[in-house]
Amino acid sequence: MTTVGEYNASVIMRGVDDGVGLENTVNSFQVTPREGLLELRAGNPGETGPEGPAAYPWKWRGDVADQAALEALRPTLGIAHRGYAYRVVSANSVMYWDGESFYPFLNAFGAEGPQGAATTLTIGTVTTLPQGSSATATISGTPPNQVLNLGIPRGGQGAPGDPGQPGPIRTAADYDNTTAPMQDSVPAWNPASNKWRPLPYPAWRGPWGIAESAFPSASNASTAPVTLATITIPAQPMAWRPYVQGGFLMRCHGTAGATRTDVEVRLGSAGGQVVGLGVGLPQDMWAYALIKPYFGIGAQTPASNTGVVAANTTTTLYVIITRPLGSGAFSYLNQFAELTVWAQPVYAP
DSSP: OOSHHHHHHHSEEEEEEOOSSOSOOOOOEEEOSSEEEEEEOOOOOOOOOOOOOOOOOOEEEEEESSHHHHHHHGGGOOGGGTTEEEEEGGGTEEEEEOSSSEEEETTOSSSOOOOOOOOEEEEEEEEEEOTTOOOEEEEEEETTEEEEEEEEEOOOOOOOOOOOOOOOGGGSTTBOTTSOOOTTOEEEEETTTTEEEEEOOOSOEEEEEEOGGGSOOEEEEOOOOEEEEEEEEOOOSSOEEEEEEEEEEEEEOSSTTTOEEEEEEEESSTTSEEEEEEEOOSSSSOEEEEEEEOOTTSOOOTTOOTTOBOTTOOEEEEEEEEEEEOOOOEEEEEEEEEEEEEEEEOOOO
């Protein structure tokens, strides 16, 4: 190659934009064995030309240290490698291979890019995460309409707050409001429904009593049993069991050990269930039989129905002299006679 014409025929000439509207321009011409760069004044924008062919997609090939390392790759590249792109680390530029030469993109990394379109961000799901985990945030959707989903860890136990005002217990979710409460009722837990329910105040009711003047006296009686007195207990708002206490003077005549009389308190009738008992002495002497609660027909548990009077039921207790031993005569006095009855509430366990 000996002439400029021969050179021009073997290299690719590229014009370099040197700005628009400059009064004076110094046109420089740089040549290499493969290409020449001629700086020319840019003209005014022309009309839009026809759409060109689609560009070859970029094929990222990674970093090269400097321009020398890039030039070392040139002999290995041809038309089949169009679209290869390299970053020249020393120049902070990207070099794009078009099949014949490299196109430079200067300051390709770290420079401020064009401002994008504003995005409308809406809140999507907010999930409570376990305590101690890290918060999460994800954005989904295509700009400018995107959705922000958050995961917020549960906080720890806070400090106690100020006492609040009392609320109506009947509106609570764990309160069974199907039964209206009555005077002095209290809330009690119902395991069957897993709810609180109103029950009558669980204190004992009473006492009711029979004074000695209401009891009879007799001497040398021969017929037993004998009803000495009765007492009627009004209906109670809960199931209950009578708790009786008292005493009665009795005497058995004849040979010692031959006859014995007892005092029984029976529920509902003269032949009803025994709920109180006072055992006498088989002696020909006056003895005071102490009456105490007695439920001897069955072992007692909190769930037993022995001696239980149903709620809202009026009942009568009968005080009776019986003769469980012998057939001799007996006497009894109303002096110091007394019976006191308490209603002991009974609730299902």
